[in-house]
Amino acid sequence: MLVCALAVVAAVATVALAAFVFRKLDHGTDDRDPQGASAGHAGSMLSSLFLLIFAIAIVVPWTSADSARQNTYVETQAAVETYWAAAALPAPDAAQIQEGLRDYVAFVVAKEWPMMASGELSPEGSARLESLRTRVTALPVTSDDARDARADVLSRMGDMFAARRQRAADAHTTPPPGVLILTVVAGLMIVVFPFMAGARPRGITLIPMSAMAALLAVGVYLAWDISRPFTGGLAVRPDAFTAALEEFQRIPGGR
Numbered sequence: 001m002l003v004c005a006l007a008v009v010a011a012v013a014t015v016a017l018a019a020f021v022f023r024k025l026d027h028g029t030d031d032r033d034p035q036g037a038s039a040g041h042a043g044s045m046l047s048s049l050f051l052l053i054f055a056i057a058i059v060v061p062w063t064s065a066d067s068a069r070q071n072t073y074v075e076t077q078a079a080v081e082t083y084w085a086a087a088a089l090p091a092p093d094a095a096q097i098q099e100g101l102r103d104y105v106a107f108v109v110a111k112e113w114p115m116m117a118s119g120e121l122s123p124e125g126s127a128r129l130e131s132l133r134t135r136v137t138a139l140p141v142t143s144d145d146a147r148d149a150r151a152d153v154l155s156r157m158g159d160m161f162a163a164r165r166q167r168a169a170d171a172h173t174t175p176p177p178g179v180l181i182l183t184v185v186a187g188l189m190i191v192v193f194p195f196m197a198g199a200r201p202r203g204i205t206l207i208p209m210s211a212m213a214a215l216l217a218v219g220v221y222l223a224w225d226i227s228r229p230f231t232g233g234l235a236v237r238p239d240a241f242t243a244a245l246e247e248f249q250r251i252p253g254g255r
Contacts, residue, residue, distance in 0.1 A: 043193055050186040057183045057223035060175045061234060068170035068229035069236045075163030076244040079105055082156035083251055086136075088149035093139050097153065100132045102248055109238045109245070116171045117231035121164070129164065133157050170229050170236075183223055187216045 079101060086097040104125070112122040136154055141147045191213045194201060201209050225232040 043197070046186070046189055046193055050183075050190050053179065053182045053186050054219060054223065057175055057179050058226070060179070061223075061226040061229070064170070064173045065226070065229040065234040065236055068167070068173070069240075071163065071166050071170055072236060072238070072240040075160065075167060076105070076240040078156060078159035078163050079241075079244050080247055080251075082153060082160060083248055085149065085152040085156050087252055088145070089139065089153065090141070090146050097132065097136060098248070098251075100128075100135065102245065104128050104132060105241050105244050105248070109241045113230070113238045113241075116167075117228070117235070119171045119174075119228060119230075121168045121171060126164070129157070129160065133161075173229055174227055175223075180220075180224055180227065183220055187220050190216060 083098055083101050086094055086101065088094070089097060107122075107128060108125060112125045115122050133154065136150060136157065139146075139150055141150055191209075194209070222233065226234040229236050
């Protein structure tokens with residue numbers, strides 16, 4: 001933050017120094033015209049900078065939401081593979097582990113997903129998955145086939161844990177610090193710039209100015225609305241987990 005403040009001070013000081021030096025050198029002419037070179041240059045640069053900042057505020061959340069959506073499918077694929085692997089465990093352990101997987105996925109959809117809008121995952125979800133892994137680890141196995149099946153289930157559950165950690169990271173994802181603030185500041189500068197440059201819009205000229213301000217406000221709101229992957233207009237829905245629950249019904253039970 002200090003570096004940013006120093007950069008702003010240095011930039012303003014550069015403008016003041018340039019104005020002083022060129023005045024002393026008697027170079028150029030005074031420019032007080034709202035349509036003059038100074039106002040035109042500053043206006044075009046402000047517009048360009050606003051578009052750059054606004055693009056970052058939109059593209060970064062869009063990319064984050066798309067990545068988070070893909071990661072949910074990776075996580076549910078790991079859950080489905082674990083469910084398939086659990087079917088090879090001896091009875092009645094296979095059915096119990098599969099039931100635990102169904103309960104966990106249902107919990108994510110019904111209870112955990114609404115919490116992710118605030119950027120947090122439920123500690124209960126992690127506890128459920130840990131408890132399930134502990135049960136699998138403690139299963140008594142007496143044959144090589146059962147031992148291999150247990151190892152396969154644990155391996156698949158490791159993928160589930162990794163995907164869950166990725167989902168937790170996705171839930172915390174936000175645009176770079178200050179981008180939304182800069183978007184608001186740049187938008188305000190665009191709105192008030194004509195007045196700062198000396199123009200005084202009157203009558204019908206206020207209509208396009210008002211329309212521009214309204215559209216800028218909508219754009220800034222949208223940038224804020226999509227800032228987190230699991231809430232707002234681009235929110236990732238639990239479609240992958242719902243589909244996994246449906247697929248569980250088509251997978252044979254344990255023997």
